[in-house]
Amino acid sequence: MVHLDVEYCATCGHDIKFYDLKKVVLNRVPETKVQGTPGRQGSFEVEVNKQLIYSKLQTLAFPDFDEVADIVEEVADGGSVRKAYKQQPITCSIM
Template sequence: MDVKVEVEYCGSCGYSSRFEELASQIRASVPTSDVLGKEGRRGSFEVTVNGTLVYSKLSTMAFPDFKNVADIVSDAANGKEVIPVSKQQPIDCIIL
């Protein structure tokens, strides 16, 4: 089954490299997937799989776990239901 992944990312924040990293991991897991990225809102890193929003950095303030996203795409390619991302990358936080 074809899987379409769309990622809206903040270009001015330098998130294009994170998009490329995620896209590479998805393509390694599901070579037939269609992974598209576009610059969007400030601070964004929104991941949609087959039209379903599975992760929103604007809501969580953290990046998704890329392996978890790749697993969701793989499951979708095998006909399973698209589910939300359940893991995220650790938040780098400095308290002064």
């Protein structure tokens, strides 16, 4: 079984992004054990089987959820855990 753990900043509202990621992953690999934990300011730290694959604290962007799901699927199929490098596009609007 693959474990996906996400530390997210609840103050920043990143819990919504966590639930979006959880939905994408579970749609692809339903047997994944997904856990989210409120954590540090600005965080969205993604671990697969206790190995950090993506850090918003380092990149200042969210990971591409499809790439995270790809990694979970690869690990579920017996592959090795690897880092995620793709990011979601940054959207900014000034009002």
